[in-house]
Amino acid sequence: MLLVSTVPRLWGDFEMVEESNVLEHELVPEHYVMPEKEVGKVLKQYGLTKDQLPKIRLSDPCILTLDAISGPVEEGMIIRIVRRSATSGMAVCYRLVIRG
Amino acid sequence: MMITGVTKRISAIKFAMLSPEEIRKMSATKIITADTYDDDGFPIDMGLMDPHLGVIEPGLRCKTCGKKVDECSGHFGHIDLAMPVIHVGYVKEIKKLLQSTCRSCGHLLLTKEQADEYVKQRDRIEELTGNTIESSYISAESAKDASSRTTCPHCSAVQLKITLDKPTTFREEGHKLTPKEVRERLERVPDGDLVVLGIDPGVCRPEWMVLTALPVPPVTVRPSITLDSGDRSEDDVTHKLVDVLRINQRLRENRDAGAPQLIVEDLWELLQYHITTYFDNQTSGIPPARHRSGRPLKTLVQRLKGKEGRFRSNLSGKRVNFSARTVISPDPMLSINEVGVPVTAARELTVPLRVTERNQVFAKEMCARGPSPEGPGYIPGVNYVIRSDGRRIKITDKNAETVAEGVETGYIVERHLVDGDIILFNRQPSLHRMSIMAHEVRVMPHKTFRFNLCVCPPYNADFDGDEMNLHGLQSEEARAEAKVLMRVQEHILSPRFGGPVIGAIHDHITGSFMLTYKGSAFTREETVRMLEKVVDLDLPEPAVKKPVEMWSGKQLFSMILPKDLHMTFKASICQNCESCKREACENDAFVVIRSGILLSGTIDEKALGAFKGRVLDKMARDYGPDKVRAFIDRATKLAVGAITMRGFTTGIDDEDIPSQAKREIDDAMVQAKLKVEEHIGAYRRGELEQMPGRSLEETLEVEIMKVLGKARDTAGQIAGRHLGLENSAVIMAKCGARGSMLNLSQMAGAIGQQAVRGERLSRGYWNRTLPHFEQGALGSEARGFIKNSYKSGLSPTEYFFHSMGGREGLVDTAVRTSRSGYMQRRLINALEDVKVMQDGTVRNTAGTIIQFIYGEDNIDPMRAVQGDSVDVDDVILTVLGDEGELIAKVREKGVVSYGIQDKDMLEPSSTAESDEDADFDAGGGEEG
Numbered sequence A: 001m002l003l004v005s006t007v008p009r010l011w012g013d014f015e016m017v018e019e020s021n022v023l024e025h026e027l028v029p030e031h032y033v034m035p036e037k038e039v040g041k042v043l044k045q046y047g048l049t050k051d052q053l054p055k056i057r058l059s060d061p062c063i064l065t066l067d068a069i070s071g072p073v074e075e076g077m078i079i080r081i082v083r084r085s086a087t088s089g090m091a092v093c094y095r096l097v098i099r100g
Numbered sequence B: 001m002m003i004t005g006v007t008k009r010i011s012a013i014k015f016a017m018l019s020p021e022e023i024r025k026m027s028a029t030k031i032i033t034a035d036t037y038d039d040d041g042f043p044i045d046m047g048l049m050d051p052h053l054g055v056i057e058p059g060l061r062c063k064t065c066g067k068k069v070d071e072c073s074g075h076f077g078h079i080d081l082a083m084p085v086i087h088v089g090y091v092k093e094i095k096k097l098l099q100s101t102c103r104s105c106g107h108l109l110l111t112k113e114q115a116d117e118y119v120k121q122r123d124r125i126e127e128l129t130g131n132t133i134e135s136s137y138i139s140a141e142s143a144k145d146a147s148s149r150t151t152c153p154h155c156s157a158v159q160l161k162i163t164l165d166k167p168t169t170f171r172e173e174g175h176k177l178t179p180k181e182v183r184e185r186l187e188r189v190p191d192g193d194l195v196v197l198g199i200d201p202g203v204c205r206p207e208w209m210v211l212t213a214l215p216v217p218p219v220t221v222r223p224s225i226t227l228d229s230g231d232r233s234e235d236d237v238t239h240k241l242v243d244v245l246r247i248n249q250r251l252r253e254n255r256d257a258g259a260p261q262l263i264v265e266d267l268w269e270l271l272q273y274h275i276t277t278y279f280d281n282q283t284s285g286i287p288p289a290r291h292r293s294g295r296p297l298k299t300l301v302q303r304l305k306g307k308e309g310r311f312r313s314n315l316s317g318k319r320v321n322f323s324a325r326t327v328i329s330p331d332p333m334l335s336i337n338e339v340g341v342p343v344t345a346a347r348e349l350t351v352p353l354r355v356t357e358r359n360q361v362f363a364k365e366m367c368a369r370g371p372s373p374e375g376p377g378y379i380p381g382v383n384y385v386i387r388s389d390g391r392r393i394k395i396t397d398k399n400a401e402t403v404a405e406g407v408e409t410g411y412i413v414e415r416h417l418v419d420g421d422i423i424l425f426n427r428q429p430s431l432h433r434m435s436i437m438a439h440e441v442r443v444m445p446h447k448t449f450r451f452n453l454c455v456c457p458p459y460n461a462d463f464d465g466d467e468m469n470l471h472g473l474q475s476e477e478a479r480a481e482a483k484v485l486m487r488v489q490e491h492i493l494s495p496r497f498g499g500p501v502i503g504a505i506h507d508h509i510t511g512s513f514m515l516t517y518k519g520s521a522f523t524r525e526e527t528v529r530m531l532e533k534v535v536d537l538d539l540p541e542p543a544v545k546k547p548v549e550m551w552s553g554k555q556l557f558s559m560i561l562p563k564d565l566h567m568t569f570k571a572s573i574c575q576n577c578e579s580c581k582r583e584a585c586e587n588d589a590f591v592v593i594r595s596g597i598l599l600s601g602t603i604d605e606k607a608l609g610a611f612k613g614r615v616l617d618k619m620a621r622d623y624g625p626d627k628v629r630a631f632i633d634r635a636t637k638l639a640v641g642a643i644t645m646r647g648f649t650t651g652i653d654d655e656d657i658p659s660q661a662k663r664e665i666d667d668a669m670v671q672a673k674l675k676v677e678e679h680i681g682a683y684r685r686g687e688l689e690q691m692p693g694r695s696l697e698e699t700l701e702v703e704i705m706k707v708l709g710k711a712r713d714t715a716g717q718i719a720g721r722h723l724g725l726e727n728s729a730v731i732m733a734k735c736g737a738r739g740s741m742l743n744l745s746q747m748a749g750a751i752g753q754q755a756v757r758g759e760r761l762s763r764g765y766w767n768r769t770l771p772h773f774e775q776g777a778l779g780s781e782a783r784g785f786i787k788n789s790y791k792s793g794l795s796p797t798e799y800f801f802h803s804m805g806g807r808e809g810l811v812d813t814a815v816r817t818s819r820s821g822y823m824q825r826r827l828i829n830a831l832e833d834v835k836v837m838q839d840g841t842v843r844n845t846a847g848t849i850i851q852f853i854y855g856e857d858n859i860d861p862m863r864a865v866q867g868d869s870v871d872v873d874d875v876i877l878t879v880l881g882d883e884g885e886l887i888a889k890v891r892e893k894g895v896v897s898y899g900i901q902d903k904d905m906l907e908p909s910s911t912a913e914s915d916e917d918a919d920f921d922a923g924g925g926e927e928g
Ligand SMILES: [Mg+2]
Pocket: B461, B462, B463, B464, B465, B466
């Protein structure tokens, strides 16, 4: 598996995890690239255009990792994010990948 | 695109500059003379008051468009400047352009490839996000990149360093650049290079930043006023334009006459000064232009900027009609939905009454009464009548009858407020939605607004001189909407924590405590007196018939409870005994309500209080706003009846303790002091045992604080032994009405350690807090321990230490309020257009999603049970009855701190309480 290094080496003599997969960290929610046909369904469900979705940057560590693991992630793609929620247990949201 | 309800949408806003040609083209006339009016008082042609610039005098017509005063909005004129002048508003851009372009060929100091790359980057960003802020970063970056170059990549000319001498003088390695030279350089910059810097050459050429023509605003923008003496007084902007014109004229004459260069340059600079101050009279680096009286002129920027500027004072802040403001005072006999409005205000605030066939007679009758009908009691009248053609007729005592006869359908009659009208009531700072609520009017004598005390918490109001605002609603829609959404009874539960924000406070709680505590009972007369205020209650059968008829307080309270209410909880007075004796509790703290009958327990803060009232909470949830409103109204009257019947007062003698107890406290203090000395001795001898993770000094501090904390508790306990429930102050503390046992023990026992930043006091003089002590003294007195009580009085050093501790609290709150106020403003600005849509998503006005599901669970926090959507315990208890208690833990968890009530800053005892408890908890908890 390809791993993306995001943690700098700071601790001198201490043994440090040099490479880590942010998506495996327990505080990071699950990110999935959505297949094109499902994208249409979601947009229709909410009556949205892509630009009305929340955004996520290409330079986001999660996107970088996703890009390395499951093929190229490009701007305009939609990421499905599933995370733990204090109020409902689990919450799903969608984000539009943008440059930057 | 799914944008509903939006008929027009701004797709883009473009900012551009006026070119000199445009300025001349839109000009109605050229202004050449500094004179405004001739000797006969007529405006001079081609002067600053030229009639082509619009009309300000009624009766005259505009020479440009022919319209009258309010129809013509005015027309611009222009002044042709003799020499070009820098526009202060653009010096930054001019500097950037001069620095990043070649001094000889005018090209941007970047290679073709570099420039293309920047353009491409920006195009991408604009295409993808339309984010202009980010594209402006790229422009800034390209300019910085270009200005760092020392030779031109196009013509290899060596570049000199350009600096700005504030506000408007540019220098090239010390040599001064005239505005003319600056303009010439800017003219040389090719269109293509401007794009790289983020300038659209189609609408904005940089040389336009150096003015050759100055627009003259229409006279409507700078009207002159005629004083009582008949003299005319001109607007500041006009004055400034006169200056500009005069100097411009002199400059032209001197230049044309071939005057020495020095004189021309002086005049040129003077013109620059006048035009600079014409735009902004607070430009740093130059003295502001002043009026003859010495007052600085208010020029263009001053009109817009700051608190009194157009934006903050005229656009964001608006003043409204049909509003009133006055001092507030309490009235427990009003319903929480009501507000008492003084007659004078009610006659000023009117409601438009549209005359129809049905109400024509009524409207006429009302109109005939005139604007101030007299009579026994309040009789509403009419101030204005608006005819069908829109004309507004003021009603006076004289014309009332005649106007009334003419009233017919289609007229609007503006009648005075009457009882039952819906209005909005507000108290600043309006921090949450409960700061503006709809009330029903009750017109009353005297001059204050009055309302039920239970409504104080949401407004955070008290009656030490607070004023509040009232707004009369002017349309049926507004009234309907306010009644449904904003009425006080709809806001009993707070969306902040899902508990009641409207509820009993202070004496109201004391009253219900006195009504229901243990076997409190009332005679026939007392009972009737209490019940007479609660309109629809009849006298029940007495609880005790012999030897005399007596009614129990619990029985009376039960009368206002719904007949099917079941509740079990612990009251505020509960001592949290190890094992609860439940119904047999000797403090009568275990509240049991079955079928709407209060079987045991005392009704106090936990039952009725704002923020904590469990009965209110449950009733609001299960019975709806109408029922709770009725309950609160009746409970208020009962509680007030009870406290009036028994009488209640508190004074300094409530803190009296026997001299024996005083001696005991003194002894305890001496013991504590000796113990502290012991610890210090051990520390000095090096015998103190170090605590893990702490330095020796820290260990000592911890030990000392432990001892002193315990000493204060001991003092409190000794004092507490003599403070029983027969003591008013104790009643208030125990039932949650006001104050705490800690406050009392500080008044009667000892105040205890004063702290700054959670530590004993240590700063002040060299190695000591005050010169009264030895250097390096660590003893209790030397470091801020107060062994006296508020009652016994503080020694001078103690008083000083107390002020130190108190000051920290004040600074804290001051800092907190200002910072949280700013935070609040930012938050509200960011969230003001966000709303929950029909499909459960949260969006802003652009339809952009903020949350896919509101709160991720679609739960309205106002209707939630402390964050949960369903109150499981309550369901179990409802279904299983008393058996359910075995399964359901009696909910005590959240109740402890529903919402935190902000206490008065002026009450030192309350700050002392929170500070000491939070920061200086050495001796363990206080009261139960
Ligand atoms: Mg006040």
